[in-house]
Amino acid sequence: MAEELKIGGKIVNPGESQEILLKIGEFYTAQPVNIPVIVVRGLEEGPRVFLTAAIHGDELNGVEIVRTIMIELDPARLKGTVLCTPVLNRWGFLNHSRYLPGRRDLNRYFPGDPQGNLAHRVAHKIFSEIVQRAEYGIDMHTAGVGRTNLAHIRGDLANDSIRRMAKAFGTELIMDQPASGGTLRAAATRAGIPTIILEAGETFRFQRGMVARGVAGVRNVLSDLGMISHKGKEPRFQVIVKVAEWIRAERGGILDIRVRPGDLLYEGSDVGTVSTPFGREVTALKSPLTGLVIGITTIPLVQPGDAICHIAKLEKTLHTVEKYCITEPDGRKHLDLEEAGI
Numbered sequence: 001m002a003e004e005l006k007i008g009g010k011i012v013n014p015g016e017s018q019e020i021l022l023k024i025g026e027f028y029t030a031q032p033v034n035i036p037v038i039v040v041r042g043l044e045e046g047p048r049v050f051l052t053a054a055i056h057g058d059e060l061n062g063v064e065i066v067r068t069i070m071i072e073l074d075p076a077r078l079k080g081t082v083l084c085t086p087v088l089n090r091w092g093f094l095n096h097s098r099y100l101p102g103r104r105d106l107n108r109y110f111p112g113d114p115q116g117n118l119a120h121r122v123a124h125k126i127f128s129e130i131v132q133r134a135e136y137g138i139d140m141h142t143a144g145v146g147r148t149n150l151a152h153i154r155g156d157l158a159n160d161s162i163r164r165m166a167k168a169f170g171t172e173l174i175m176d177q178p179a180s181g182g183t184l185r186a187a188a189t190r191a192g193i194p195t196i197i198l199e200a201g202e203t204f205r206f207q208r209g210m211v212a213r214g215v216a217g218v219r220n221v222l223s224d225l226g227m228i229s230h231k232g233k234e235p236r237f238q239v240i241v242k243v244a245e246w247i248r249a250e251r252g253g254i255l256d257i258r259v260r261p262g263d264l265l266y267e268g269s270d271v272g273t274v275s276t277p278f279g280r281e282v283t284a285l286k287s288p289l290t291g292l293v294i295g296i297t298t299i300p301l302v303q304p305g306d307a308i309c310h311i312a313k314l315e316k317t318l319h320t321v322e323k324y325c326i327t328e329p330d331g332r333k334h335l336d337l338e339e340a341g342i
């Protein structure tokens with residue numbers, strides 16, 4: 001007898017795919033705030049995996065990644081269950097915003113509290129109805145508004161299952177970061193549900209290259225867990241990085257940034273300039289370390305302290321990365337990746 005799987009009060013039987021509207025709150029009109037959950041349960045038992053996106057309501061690449069996967073999954077051929085939640089933060093999604101009402105960041109309130117504030121209650125509902133029904137998780141993000149990220153995986157690689165999922169996903173860069181605080185990733189991992197996040201691209205867009213990388217990565221993980229048969233492309237190389245630093249503006253002004261995600265910078269490399277509206281240069285920005293650009297601001301206006309460029313520190317793996325870079329005519333080095341452009 002197969003174990004009963006019930007989500008939002010609905011039973012999902014082996015061999016079924018169900019579209020469930022999970023109630024996570026109520027609008028001022030007293031009508032339910034539902035989020036779509038698509039549960040695909042294979043005929044054969046196997047691992048249970050959750051896929052979540054738009055926990056930050058303006059981060060849309062993951063929405064398309066989850067939709068693509070949920071449409072192609074076939075319960076007749078799937079081994080195990082995939083819980084697909086393409087839009088977690090319904091309020092933010094409707095309002096073109098990262099946040100819940102009251103500017104609360106949903107990804108700081110996990111595992112939630114059924115007696116707490118709105119964010120706690122929503123987090124609790126998602127955690128108890130989706131996350132805790134699964135054994136593994138992948139949560140999809142982009143950079144925050146006004147920034148863009150190189151596609152990469154983040155996870156706490158001290159956890160063997162997370163290390164395996166992160167490597168199987170197949171991005172060239174993996175950030176090894178312990179999970180802390182009230183993020184979905186941290187709470188799920190603490191609860192014994194190894195979870196990784198994908199960071200890819202920027203808000204308010206379906207970036208096709210990023211979506212394709214994400215879809216391929218999710219397929220790779222499902223295949224590695226033995227849930228689907230899929231022959232993915234091996235990554236040409238993989239580097240694991242523990243330390244990343246932000247270059248911040250020292251002075252306010254107009255920013256001319258000369259790097260993009262995927263650029264390889266050496267200590268002292270030129271990153272850009274900040275100048276006055278009259279065109280006089282006030283700061284020349286140089287990289288304080290050797291590493292790979294994993295995120296940049298997309299807004300050419302800065303005030304002191306604003307984050308400009310996020311660099312993943314490379315040490316032993318520098319030579320590996322150098323091998324896979326193209327050298328531009330001006331001597332700059334850039335990873336040979338289609339999706340790195342913005």
Ligand SMILES: [Zn+2]
Binds near residue numbers: 056059140141142143
């Ligand atoms: Zn996010």
